[in-house]
Amino acid sequence: MNVKERIEKLRNLMRERNIEAYIVPSSDPHQSEYVAEHYTARAFISGFTGSAGTAVITLKEAGLWTDGRYFLQAENELKGTGVTLFRMGESGVPTIEAFLRDSLSKGSKVGFDGKVISVDYFRSLKNVLDSKDFSYAINEDLINEVWSDRPEKPTTEVILHDIKYTGKSREEKLSEVVSEMKAVGADYYVISGLDDIAWLFNIRGRDVECNPLTIAYAVVTENKNYLFIDDRKVSSEVKEELEKANVELRPYDSIVNFVANITEGTVLVDPSKTNTWVYDAIKVKTVEAMDITTRLKAVKNEVEIKNVRNAMVRDGAAMVKFINWIKKTIKTRTITEIEAADKLEAFRREGDNFYDLSFTTISAYKENAAVVHYHPTKTSFGTIKPESFYLIDSGAQYLDGTTDITRTLAMGQLTEEEKKDYTLVLKGMINLASQRFLYGTTGSNLDILARIPLWNAGMDYKHGTGHGIGFFLNVHEGPHRIAMVPNTVKLEKGMIMSDEPGVYKAGKHGIRIENLVTAQEDEKTEYGGQFMKFETLTLCPIDLEPIDVSLLTPEEKAWLNNYHKTVFGKLSSNLKGEDLEFLKLATREI
Numbered sequence: 001m002n003v004k005e006r007i008e009k010l011r012n013l014m015r016e017r018n019i020e021a022y023i024v025p026s027s028d029p030h031q032s033e034y035v036a037e038h039y040t041a042r043a044f045i046s047g048f049t050g051s052a053g054t055a056v057i058t059l060k061e062a063g064l065w066t067d068g069r070y071f072l073q074a075e076n077e078l079k080g081t082g083v084t085l086f087r088m089g090e091s092g093v094p095t096i097e098a099f100l101r102d103s104l105s106k107g108s109k110v111g112f113d114g115k116v117i118s119v120d121y122f123r124s125l126k127n128v129l130d131s132k133d134f135s136y137a138i139n140e141d142l143i144n145e146v147w148s149d150r151p152e153k154p155t156t157e158v159i160l161h162d163i164k165y166t167g168k169s170r171e172e173k174l175s176e177v178v179s180e181m182k183a184v185g186a187d188y189y190v191i192s193g194l195d196d197i198a199w200l201f202n203i204r205g206r207d208v209e210c211n212p213l214t215i216a217y218a219v220v221t222e223n224k225n226y227l228f229i230d231d232r233k234v235s236s237e238v239k240e241e242l243e244k245a246n247v248e249l250r251p252y253d254s255i256v257n258f259v260a261n262i263t264e265g266t267v268l269v270d271p272s273k274t275n276t277w278v279y280d281a282i283k284v285k286t287v288e289a290m291d292i293t294t295r296l297k298a299v300k301n302e303v304e305i306k307n308v309r310n311a312m313v314r315d316g317a318a319m320v321k322f323i324n325w326i327k328k329t330i331k332t333r334t335i336t337e338i339e340a341a342d343k344l345e346a347f348r349r350e351g352d353n354f355y356d357l358s359f360t361t362i363s364a365y366k367e368n369a370a371v372v373h374y375h376p377t378k379t380s381f382g383t384i385k386p387e388s389f390y391l392i393d394s395g396a397q398y399l400d401g402t403t404d405i406t407r408t409l410a411m412g413q414l415t416e417e418e419k420k421d422y423t424l425v426l427k428g429m430i431n432l433a434s435q436r437f438l439y440g441t442t443g444s445n446l447d448i449l450a451r452i453p454l455w456n457a458g459m460d461y462k463h464g465t466g467h468g469i470g471f472f473l474n475v476h477e478g479p480h481r482i483a484m485v486p487n488t489v490k491l492e493k494g495m496i497m498s499d500e501p502g503v504y505k506a507g508k509h510g511i512r513i514e515n516l517v518t519a520q521e522d523e524k525t526e527y528g529g530q531f532m533k534f535e536t537l538t539l540c541p542i543d544l545e546p547i548d549v550s551l552l553t554p555e556e557k558a559w560l561n562n563y564h565k566t567v568f569g570k571l572s573s574n575l576k577g578e579d580l581e582f583l584k585l586a587t588r589e590i
Helices: 003-016 041-046 068-077 096-103 119-128 142-146 170-183 194-201 236-244 252-260 292-298 302-329 337-349 366-370 416-433 443-456 554-574 577-586
Strands: 021-024 054-058 062-066 084-087 109-111 135-137 188-191 217-220 225-228 247-250 266-269 285-288 354-357 362-365 389-394 396-398 405-410 466-468 477-482 496-499 502-505 509-512 515-525 529-536
Touching: 003 041, 003 054, 003 142, 021 041, 021 096, 041 054, 041 142, 054 096, 062 068, 062 096, 068 084, 096 119, 170 194, 170 217, 170 292, 188 194, 188 252, 194 217, 194 292, 217 252, 225 252, 236 247, 247 252, 292 477, 302 337, 302 396, 302 405, 302 515, 302 554, 302 577, 337 354, 337 362, 337 389, 362 366, 366 389, 366 502, 366 509, 389 509, 405 509, 416 443, 416 496, 416 502, 416 509, 416 515, 416 529, 416 554, 443 477, 477 496, 554 577
Parallel strands: 021 109, 062 084, 109 135, 188 266, 225 247, 266 285
Antiparallel strands: 021 054, 054 062, 188 217, 217 225, 354 396, 362 389, 389 405, 466 477, 466 496, 496 515, 502 509, 515 529
């Protein structure tokens, strides 16, 4: 079936059950950003494959809501499907709630699969639409009835993550969590986030592409801990280690019966991550707050930071080999975007502790790079030629850390516009990386630093400047971020985040330069208090060819020269021959 046929089959089911609108989000039962193929319902019903967006199907209309990162991609993928693109955040574009309010008559029924809708989202929806007296069918997985060849839920093997990498045992982490539970008066703590569970129990898996996660729920109590998981994924060795930490395995779907049978005490849940299916089963008092584990894992300990530094050396060496290869090869022949992405992955796989990529590589030449989350496919890809820019945004999962790096590379002759845009992006990246800030600062306080050079030139980018990074976990991790959207989370020592401003000009080029940084303590002054600074973790040359040096301040030149001196010092012993010679040239002073 094509998208139109799928939507019509869905509408037939909606008519049978008197449902006037059906909501299909991007999430799985754990509110994950990236999901296993089994849970790609929104992509199935709409044809849009980006990682963020929501489809709404009524008996007469079909819409897809997504943000500025995906406008161009969605526009291309929705052609001919009959699905209308709603560009979130743009003037005159209705929200999903406004669309439903205006499209449906009073008393209509709205349906969705409660396993993939969070408590927060459902409450927000109901509050906005309260005046319409809508009813809600909250456990209707209609997509499952339409999707005849739906992939099975994954059952990849669970692995243990060694304490030499994590710095803390699962027993220590559980003890911290129980202490915080007591502080808020909770007797049970229901955890739905897959990365939270992986971090807490020091386990990893391959259930989600590029995310080393295993699909599970967890419940923590003072005396016993429960992991709700398909036991086919758990070896006897893993089970034995978990039992040492007083962890009992239960069937995955039995989570609902478990919480429904809690007859006394108080249950702690995060309503942004807990789905309505689980939440509605809880009959006792609840305490609602951000997951304890989310706050704890965001602050990396000294062992984790040391491990990440080591991973960056290997990752940087792979990047240098790749950049040398593509710069040299493009002089003699063209290269496809897929070939380039595969080549970088091959270099990374040569390094110790490599586990997987951390996301699908964004390998984008010229105008393709203007699509923020573009990535080539076997049926649609560009060819890199010896001119203009090539952007590569990629990362890896190593046992000792997660990486995410973007470099925009000159493939040949550049226009003055391209050079200027590149230099302004670089200035923004340096401004943020070099800024000292007072403890208590949030990411939203700092976001403007990366945008000022672009704003002064009348340009902006429609994404955040930085996201948190997991430790051998999700490449996008909260609760901290650097973005214009207000954020109340203070930047703490040990938090890792990206610094990635960009410029995107449809039909021309896309430019982004990204390093990972970690917040560290700086000096404490008499009249200011505790100051913080960023340590740049990423180790890879920034292409010097496109820079208009006249646009850089002396301080910016000094930062770039010092950074390249560090890059050479850290990477040179891991490279040899032509790669080492290239590194010397790529890190020369300007």
